[in-house]
Structures are given as C-alpha cells and as structure tokens.
Amino acid sequence: MAQAVSIKNLSVIFGKEKQKKEALELLDSHSPLDVRKKTGATVAVKNVDFEIEEGELFVIVGLSGSGKSSFIRTLNLLNRPATGTIEVGGRSLTEMSKDELREYRRNDVSMVFQHFGLLSHRTVLGNVEYPLEVQKVDKEERQERSMDAIKLVGLDGWEHHMPNQLSGGMRQRVGLARALTNDPELLLMDEPYSALDPLIRREMQNELLKLEDEMDRTIIFITHDMNEAFRMGDRIALLKDAELVQLGTPEEFFKNPANQYVKDFIADVDKTRILKVRNIMRKPTAVAKLGDSRETILETLKEKDMQFIYVTDDKRYFKGFITLEKLKKSKAKTIDNLVENDKTQIYRNDYLQDAWGKLSAATFDLPVVDGKGRLRGILNHDNVVDALAK
Ligand SMILES: Nc1ncnc2c1ncn2[C@@H]1O[C@H](COP(=O)(O)OP(=O)(O)OP(=O)(O)O)[C@@H](O)[C@H]1O
Numbered sequence: 334m335a336q337a338v339s340i341k342n343l344s345v346i347f348g349k350e351k352q353k354k355e356a357l358e359l360l361d362s363h364s365p366l367d368v369r370k371k372t373g374a375t376v377a378v379k380n381v382d383f384e385i386e387e388g389e390l391f392v393i394v395g396l397s398g399s400g401k402s403s404f405i406r407t408l409n410l411l412n413r414p415a416t417g418t419i420e421v422g423g424r425s426l427t428e429m430s431k432d433e434l435r436e437y438r439r440n441d442v443s444m445v446f447q448h449f450g451l452l453s454h455r456t457v458l459g460n461v462e463y464p465l466e467v468q469k470v471d472k473e474e475r476q477e478r479s480m481d482a483i484k485l486v487g488l489d490g491w492e493h494h495m496p497n498q499l500s501g502g503m504r505q506r507v508g509l510a511r512a513l514t515n516d517p518e519l520l521l522m523d524e525p526y527s528a529l530d531p532l533i534r535r536e537m538q539n540e541l542l543k544l545e546d547e548m549d550r551t552i553i554f555i556t557h558d559m560n561e562a563f564r565m566g567d568r569i570a571l572l573k574d575a576e577l578v579q580l581g582t583p584e585e586f587f588k589n590p591a592n593q594y595v596k597d598f599i600a601d602v603d604k605t606r607i608l609k610v611r612n613i614m615r616k617p618t619a620v621a622k623l624g625d626s627r628e629t630i631l632e633t634l635k636e637k638d639m640q641f642i643y644v645t646d647d648k649r650y651f652k653g654f655i656t657l658e659k660l661k662k663s664k665a666k667t668i669d670n671l672v673e674n675d676k677t678q679i680y681r682n683d684y685l686q687d688a689w690g691k692l693s694a695a696t697f698d699l700p701v702v703d704g705k706g707r708l709r710g711i712l713n714h715d716n717v718v719d720a721l722a723k
Pocket residue numbers: 347348375376377395396397398399400401402403404557
C-alpha cells in the first residue's frame with residue numbers, strides 16, 4: 334500500500350543548540366534571513382504544511398538553497414524537525430522509538446540521491462544488494478530481490494559490471510534499483526536526474542512515470558527544473574528561501590500564479606511538454622452511436638453544419654466516422670454499415686508535444702480517446718496554437 338504523508342508546521346533549523354533555541358523564538362516573527370543575521374542559525378525550512386496523497390507523485394521545486402534537501406531528509410529523519418509533525422501512513426515519525434524508526438527505514442521508505450551514491454568497489458549487484466546485506470537478509474533472498482529490482486530498471490545483464498563502466502543514466506538506474514529492493518511505500522528522490530544529459534533525462538522521466546503508473550507507491554521527487562517539475566508532478570510545491578510559495582497542479586500554476594516570483598519562475602517553461610491533450614480538448618458538437626438512424630444523423634449534420642461525425646458504441650468506445658456525403662448517398666436504415674475507421678486518434682494523456690505530429694497533419698478535429706479507447710473529446714491544430722499563445 335502506498336502511504337499518505339501529512340506534514341504540519343514543519344521547520345528545520347541548522348546551527349549550534351544555543352543558536353537554534355534563539356532562532357526558534359524568532360522564527361514566526363522574522364524572515365529566515367533575519368533569523369540568520371540575529372542568531373547565526375540557518376532556517377532551512379520554515380512552517381511548511383503539505384498533505385501528500387497516497388500514490389501521488391509529489392514534486393518539490395526551488396532554486397539551490399531553498400530548502401528542498403533539508404525538507405526531504407526529514408521524511409526519514411536524517412534531519413530532525415525543529416517544529417511540527419510528520420505523519421506517514423498515520424504514524425508520527427518523531428514519536429517513533431529507535432526500533433520503530435529502524436523498521437520504518439528498512440521496510441517503508443527509500444531514498445535516491447542526486448549524486449548516485451554508489452560504492453565504486455562493488456559491482457552493480459553488490460551496490461543494489463548493499464542495504465539488504467546491512468539488514469542481514471540471507472544471500473539467496475538478497476540476490477533474488479536485487480535481481481528483480483535490476484530487471485525493473487532495465488539493467489538486466491549489467492549486474493556484474495562496476496560503476497565506472499556505466500554511463501550516468503545507468504548509474505542513476507543502479508541508485509533507483511537499490512532504493513526499490515525493499516519495495517518502499519514511500520520513495521524519496523532528491524534531484525535524481527539533475528546530473529544527466531537532457532535526452533537521457535527525458536528517458537528516465539518517462540520510465541519513472543511508467544513505473545509510477547504500474548506500482549502502488551507515493552513518490553516525492555525533488556528538482557530545481559520547472560520543466561521537469563511540471564512534467565512529472567501530479568502536484569508541485571514551490572519553495573523559496575525555506576518557505577512554501579505555491580502548491581498546486583501544473584494547470585493551477587499557469588492559471589493562477591501566486592505572485593510575480595512564480596510568474597518569473599514559470600516563464601521559461603515549455604508548455605508543449607507540460608500541457609496534455611486532456612487539458613485543452615473540446616467536447617464534440619455531436620456524436621453518433623451505432624444503431625442510430627441514418628436520417629436522424631443526416632439531419633443533425635445539416636442542422637449543425639458538420640461535414641462528418643464521429644461514431645461510438647453505446648459504451649462510448651470509439652468506432653470511426655461518417656461523412657455527410659456518405660450519409661446523403663446511402664439508403665440504409667441505420668448508420669452501422671457506413672462507419673469508416675481511419676485510426677488517426679490521439680490520447681488524452683499525451684503531451685501536446687507528442688500529439689503535435691498528428692495534429693499538424695490534420696485539417697479537421699481529431700478524436701481524443703482514453704487508454705481504453707473511449708471517445709473523450711476532440712482537438713485540432715488551431716486549438717493547440719490558441720492554448721500555447723495564452
Ligand atoms: N547540514 C547542514 N548544516 C548547516 N546548514 C545546512 C545543512 N544542510 C543544509 N544547510 C543549509 O540549509 C539551506 C537549505 O539547503 P538545502 O540543501 O536544503 O537546499 P536545496 O534546496 O536542497 O539546494 P540544492 O538545490 O543546492 O540542493 C542552505 O542555506 C544550506 O546552507
């Protein structure tokens with residue numbers, strides 16, 4: 334089961350004990366910068382609240398030094414919060430005993446680090462099985478679970494290679510495999526792809542999205558790249574100087590940026606890579622169903638000035654189209670034998686960038702279907718141009 338995460342009024346402060354105490358007193362009334370000036374302590378996270386849903390891919394974005402790592406490290410208590418509470422699956426982390434915390438780290442949570450964190454003198458398999466070895470899982474089970482994870486990330490056949498024989502992307506996969514051996518319900522990823530080339534990065538993003546789709550876990554993913562944040566995240570939290578600036582879906586960020594800082598932050602985002610077909614598709618003016626009378630549909634087309642109409646069955650599964658001309662010429666009672674099916678359709682979860690080829694080749698409305706092939710809407714090239722111009 335994936336776990337929900339509830340964070341209330343969380344702050345992280347670094348410094349000597351005395352400085353931290355002073356900082357805590359000034360925390361609510363002063364900015365993090367002022368607190369540092371007055372006390373010497375660093376407020377890395379200030380009074381943050383998040384409710385992360387079970388199974389969500391939650392992204393935290395912000396510039397260097399905004400507190401992203403400090404925050405994510407509280408979720409396995411590598412950092413102890415100065416204020417606030419953290420609940421994972423209903424259990425309070427700060428109230429856990431030593432034993433409970435050890436169990437939690439073993440079984441429920443894993444972290445992937447920005448700089449791979451691989452042991453250079455161990456093979457791929459040796460790296461992946463390392464956490465299991467520390468937990469004294471016996472050799473056979475250790476290797477079996479590690480090989481499962483290695484296969485999952487596409488490194489089958491590379492298990493006996495050393496890290497220095499691998500590319501950056503492959504090393505990052507080793508890091509991911511290592512984090513997956515305990516089948517964590519909560520996966521923490523701290524800028525896992527920042528060191529990768531754009532193409533490999535995109536490939537890794539797609540793979541993670543696919544893994545996420547197939548597996549039942551909550552993922553918290555950190556990046557400083559807004560394009561990556563919007564591409565990956567169900568919801569995104571933007572941090573600035575230790576504080577939360579805005580939290581929402583990609584669409585919400587575009588529609589209602591909280592302030593100028595957010596506007597500037599998203600200014601360079603490539604919308605074709607973030608907006609999906611479903612975000613801008615339209616409802617068809619009319620749809621015909623198998624079994625409908627030819628005359629009724631002919632009337633509909635004339636009335637609404639349409640040259641063709643899309644056809645579904647009574648469960649909305651997409652079947653094809655019929656042209657006005659064909660309806661006029663035919664003497665059939667129903668439309669069933671008049672349906673033509675050219676398979677040009679786009680998927681509602683496609684990014685605009687991926688649907689672009691089909692859209693620019695078509696001079697009319699294309700059908701939009703869901704993963705099961707049900708007609709969900711229509712979209713044409715001009716709609717996309719309009720949406721991007723906004
Ligand atoms: N262990 C620590 N001791 C003292 N200060 C720290 C420690 N870790 C982080 N900080 C400070 O906390 C602030 C937030 O740092 P953090 O590493 O969380 O930022 P970040 O958003 O992850 O940045 P980056 O994108 O560069 O990784 C910084 O001012 C940093 O210097």
